[in-house]
Amino acid sequence: MLIVMAGLPGAGKSAVAAELGRKLGAPVVSVDPIEAAMWRAGVTRSQPTGLAAYVVAEVVADGVLALDxxxxVDAVNAVEExxxxxxxxxxxxxxPVVFVEVVCSDxxxxxxxxxxxARQIDxxxxxxWEVVQRRRTEFAPWSHDRLVLDSVQDVPRNVSTVLGRLGAAS
Structure with a gap:
């Protein structure tokens, strides 16, 4: 199964992804550390490293899925593409693919x-906050089904909700 996290930075998607990964014994492929690694390797920030990080994440996820x-996948996933x-x-x-959008209603x-x-991604x-507000205006409407979690709820409750949805999706 492919589980795709989505949501604005700081909404809580990585916390849910990490705990879900622990519960399922599933790897979490996160786009931000991939992009940071590109910069550390000398790829300039003027290059489309955000897009490239999604492509690298796809290749890694592809390899995991090939192993059944x-x-x-932990990424903002703000656009339909x-x-x-x-x-x-x-x-x-x-x-099956299950999209999980994490929002924070407060x-x-x-x-x-x-x-x-302080995620400490080197x-x-x-x-x-200004960047997040701008990203909010750029977030494309959803055209397909997804599970929406509110991170005002605690992580264990949200993970339990996801696990319930996954049971129905498998």
Missing amino acids: QTVI ARQQWRSLAARHGV EATHRRRLEGR GFPEPT
């Missing part, structure tokens, strides 16, 4: 989490 294992990339990957492997909580987080600056 579940994989979780990114979402279609994951649907196509799942179709090539004949596995703007003050979202901002506090974003400004207080070379990857945390986005500012």
Whole structure:
């Protein structure tokens, strides 16, 4: 199965992805560390490293699916092209794809989490609240089904909700 996390930076998708990965014994392929690794390797930030990181994440997820294992992709997935990339990957492997969008309905909580987080991804600056607000306006409407989680709920509850959906999807 391919599980695709989506949502704005700081909304809580990585926390859900990490705990879900632990519960399922599934690897989590995260786009941000991939992009940071490109920069550390000398690829300039003026290059389309965001797009390239999605392509690398797809190749890694493809390899995991080829082993008949579940994989979780952790990325913003704000545009339809990114979402279609994951649907196509799942179709090539004949596995279900489940999209999980994580939102934070409390703007003050979202901002506090974003400004207080330190993921320690070497070379990857945390986005500012202004960047997140701009990304919000660029977030494309969804054209396909997805599970929406509110990170105001705690991670164990949200993971339990995802596990319930996965049982129905398999």
